[in-house]
Amino acid sequence: MTEFIQTAGGSQEIDSVSQLRNYFERAGKPRHQWRVGTEYERLGVDAATGCAAPYSGPSGIEAILRELADRYGWEPKREAGSIIALYRGQASVTLEPGGQLEFAGEQCETMHEAYEEFATHSREVMTVASGFGIAFLGLGIQPISAVDDIEMVPKQRYRIMAPYMRTVGKLGLRMMKQTAAVQTNFDYADEADAMEKLRTAMGLAPILSATFANSSIAEGQLNGYMTLRGHIWADTDTARSGLLRFAFSSNTGFNEYVQWALEAPMYFVIRDGKYVDLTGMPFRHFLSHGHQTMRATAEDWSLHLTTLFPEVRLKTYLEVRTPDSQPPHLSLAVPALLKGVLYEPDCLQGAWDLVKRWNWEQRLSISHDAHRDGLKARAGRVPLLDLARELLTIARQGLHRQQALNARGEDETIYLEPLDEQLRSGRSCARHVAQNWESAWNRDVKRLIEFSSYRAGDLPIGTTTE
Numbered sequence: 001m002t003e004f005i006q007t008a009g010g011s012q013e014i015d016s017v018s019q020l021r022n023y024f025e026r027a028g029k030p031r032h033q034w035r036v037g038t039e040y041e042r043l044g045v046d047a048a049t050g051c052a053a054p055y056s057g058p059s060g061i062e063a064i065l066r067e068l069a070d071r072y073g074w075e076p077k078r079e080a081g082s083i084i085a086l087y088r089g090q091a092s093v094t095l096e097p098g099g100q101l102e103f104a105g106e107q108c109e110t111m112h113e114a115y116e117e118f119a120t121h122s123r124e125v126m127t128v129a130s131g132f133g134i135a136f137l138g139l140g141i142q143p144i145s146a147v148d149d150i151e152m153v154p155k156q157r158y159r160i161m162a163p164y165m166r167t168v169g170k171l172g173l174r175m176m177k178q179t180a181a182v183q184t185n186f187d188y189a190d191e192a193d194a195m196e197k198l199r200t201a202m203g204l205a206p207i208l209s210a211t212f213a214n215s216s217i218a219e220g221q222l223n224g225y226m227t228l229r230g231h232i233w234a235d236t237d238t239a240r241s242g243l244l245r246f247a248f249s250s251n252t253g254f255n256e257y258v259q260w261a262l263e264a265p266m267y268f269v270i271r272d273g274k275y276v277d278l279t280g281m282p283f284r285h286f287l288s289h290g291h292q293t294m295r296a297t298a299e300d301w302s303l304h305l306t307t308l309f310p311e312v313r314l315k316t317y318l319e320v321r322t323p324d325s326q327p328p329h330l331s332l333a334v335p336a337l338l339k340g341v342l343y344e345p346d347c348l349q350g351a352w353d354l355v356k357r358w359n360w361e362q363r364l365s366i367s368h369d370a371h372r373d374g375l376k377a378r379a380g381r382v383p384l385l386d387l388a389r390e391l392l393t394i395a396r397q398g399l400h401r402q403q404a405l406n407a408r409g410e411d412e413t414i415y416l417e418p419l420d421e422q423l424r425s426g427r428s429c430a431r432h433v434a435q436n437w438e439s440a441w442n443r444d445v446k447r448l449i450e451f452s453s454y455r456a457g458d459l460p461i462g463t464t465t466e
Helices: 017-025 061-072 111-130 156-168 172-178 191-203 205-211 228-234 254-263 283-289 298-306 333-342 345-355 360-376 384-402 412-425 429-437 445-452
Strands: 036-046 075-079 082-088 091-095 101-104 134-137 182-186 268-271 274-277 312-314 318-320
Touching: 017 191, 017 254, 017 298, 036 111, 036 333, 061 075, 061 082, 061 091, 061 111, 091 111, 101 111, 111 134, 111 333, 111 412, 134 445, 156 172, 156 274, 172 228, 182 333, 191 205, 191 254, 191 312, 191 318, 191 333, 191 345, 205 345, 205 360, 205 384, 228 360, 254 283, 268 298, 283 298, 333 345, 333 384, 333 412, 345 384, 360 384, 360 429, 384 412, 429 445
Parallel strands: none
Antiparallel strands: 036 101, 036 134, 036 182, 075 082, 082 091, 091 101, 182 318, 268 274, 312 318
């Protein structure tokens, strides 16, 4: 098996497709080393008006990052003097282009561990944010501010991405500056395991989209979708996002993902700490011909993979990207549901059985309907609500089997209880918001903030502390 070539400068030069495949092959892990990593994105808004919080200024997102670093021991990372991220151990707080706050926790063996770090981070952020008059919302899209009214975070990569987005889709800037998600990372044993998980999670995308739909209000009004975020992603850049047709073939392996990624256009590479604009160049061309004096390296390939945005992304782990950001009581339900499904072989097969009969055109159609109608959408004659309830049952069985107990002897199904209640009501968060916005809430943004915000001192279900 070909290894990456170590160059004199310390980077690993690559010159063959086999080396790219090897990147994925070497990432396989035995079952006892599998972990779950979750990335929670939250929208910062003015607590009084619901308008997007600015990045800069005395009451902006950067000021919150500075206070978090001073008070809780986070290490700041700066670009051109501006704080753009925080690090503490293996955890990080980073910023999306519109100032969305993303907490990426450590790789956790159990959902109980994931809960503890989620709760700790939430307390820290909300304690600091309350002093700045900023609320952080678990919604899939900024509820009030238009895209042009949201300040762009001053990161080099975003200055390259933003102009390119305008050339490849109508909604790319909205994706960058307005949207937020909960993304969950899972390990795999080998190529066959990785592809089975990729295919199943990709197939479940319409069900996950409908279940966790949470972006029905944008720019102060109903937008016609349960997950406008899902719709926005569908018109961002078809060369790098959406469902992957090849994923549903039983013969799919690492080679097919590599070939797709090679054809995907690049954004940039990094040399001497600076981003070099290579927008539009397929990685295949860069691998074969380089650019000026630059040759492709392993670091370039790894970076390129992070700029691809399919519903399920393959890196040295699988990243499920479909769900909208959730309010605190449902945030842990996303990784818990997927852990129960993806980390138990029978449950993985049971979940695939829910969606395996759909052909490619049906998958696209059901996804579109899920964005618009949420749990009321149908797969043929079957409502997605029914499939979501079946998926929840499968996940609960998986977590029961895994028998990861907290100090009170509870297994990880406790994190599914809020989702169970939600599905018994037949409504996603998006439907709840849409039905209340022009009636009980009378378009009062403070009611929306109250429903979706993280508050200091509040803990979502599942506390393991006594």
